[in-house]
Amino acid sequence: MEIGVPKETKDREFRVGLSPSSVRVLEEAGHSIFVETAAGVGAGFTDEDYIQAGAKIVPTAEEAWNRELVVKVKEPLKAEYQFLQKEQLLFTYLHLAADRTLTEHLIDCGVTAIAYETVELPDGKLPLLTPMSIIAGRLAVQFGARFLERQQGGRGVLLGGVPGVSPGKVTILGGGVVGTEAARIAVGMGARVQILDINVERLAYLETLFGSRVELLYSNSSAIEANVPDTDLLIGAVLVLAKKAPILVSREFVKKMRPGAVIVDVAVDQGGCIETLRPTSHTNPVYIEEGVVHYGVPNMPGAVPWTATQALNNSTLPYVLKLANRGIKALEFDPNLAKGLNVRSHQLVHPAVREVFPDLADTTDKKR
Known part of the structure; x- marks a missing residue:
């Protein structure tokens, strides 16, 4: 699978979706990783670090976004909405309950959006949060x-x-x-x-x-x-x-x-x-x-990106690997990851987010 890692655009957000060590694991599993140039510099990772790990460095955000799976840290900002594609897998923090505009756009564009913060274990723990x-x-x-x-x-x-x-x-x-x-x-x-x-x-x-x-x-x-x-x-x-x-x-x-x-x-x-x-x-x-x-x-942890990026990757990498290996079907094999699904095929699917935006839930239900 082709995996894109764009540079974060939120104010002074220096974390990056994948560290070079995570890239190496994914590359060894047969996947191709495309990292926007300088995406990891704020967290202490150079383009050369990514190249040595097996990634391809791309010069623009669009080239990083134009992939089957996009791995980020923070939610897409308005300037990034143009890059979201139908049936693309987006794996990142979303916090949709506080952002109606983003929720509406994710529904409209047809992306499959999986939120770190709602991946949930059977005991209620949130391993990616x-x-x-x-x-x-x-x-x-x-x-x-x-x-x-x-x-x-x-x-x-x-x-x-x-x-x-x-x-x-x-x-x-x-x-x-x-x-x-x-x-x-x-x-x-x-x-x-x-x-x-x-x-x-x-x-x-x-x-x-x-x-x-x-x-x-x-x-x-x-x-x-x-x-x-x-x-x-x-x-x-x-x-x-x-x-x-x-x-x-x-x-x-x-x-x-x-x-x-x-x-x-x-x-x-x-x-x-x-x-x-x-x-x-x-x-x-x-x-x-x-x-x-x-x-x-x-995005408080963005203040300590070297520590935060590695801590986040320690938890997200197993799930990224599952998505890369199986695509959307990974949700059928991992019920914990499936709970992270917020939006799919123009539908608002996460129960808690549907409660926050009942009108959007009703609208998407009628489209089924």
Whole structure:
């Protein structure tokens, strides 16, 4: 099969869909890989690295896109819509619940779109989302600490404090992978940390990890209202599979926060769980609203592309290999991969995304 790897076009997105080591595995399996020139430079991989691995370097995005299977990291942007083709396989992060325009175009063009974030194991784990969630959770505290600096518009709080001065307070909404990794880093910095979650079993598990070092609270509006105002760093770490994240923190709650406090919403690529937060970019990552610093970069792991590309490929490569070997029939042999299917043959097929866009689901049903 011919596999295309275009250069990412999202703002300062330096990850790449396939690393040279992944290319080698695919090439040894008999596939042809076409990599857009300089696609891997931001992640530390030169064109020569890809050539040595067996790839062919192509000079334009169109030549990388014009393949049976396209492997990316982030969703296609509007400038890339022209490259999407009927019955082409697209394997990447999509997050369609937060992007109606992209959803409509994928349906219209007839591409077969498989989303990393909805590939699901029988136990409910999301193997292709987890590695980036780990990185995003850790970065959330790292970036939060940075923007708490006064020169960055923050309160001037050192999360770990110093002897004689209280440490900063970190409140994390959601105790999944992102929330757990954020807590791990915040605890390591010496901050006061609390996690709010609606899953009591998950809270019990987190107690085995953190003991008394993290305050574990059942999440409801009263608990959020009571704990958000004196928080120095608020991290949104909510995930609802393939759906928009619920708004947990209203504008009224944000108004009660201290001037210069920081919000980092990792859920922004699924719509965000903070009412006042909107998507930003690595070029312009923050803005101030209601006196609070808001960070809403939807592709946070793109800040550490060398690490993130390899971590992502460790998880995606087995699935890429299955798609390359069998094409769309791979979904018949792997039910976990089949759950990643979002759009096929002008149809919106993923159940959760259909719930988000019922009108699009009805329209596509009538075309059957």
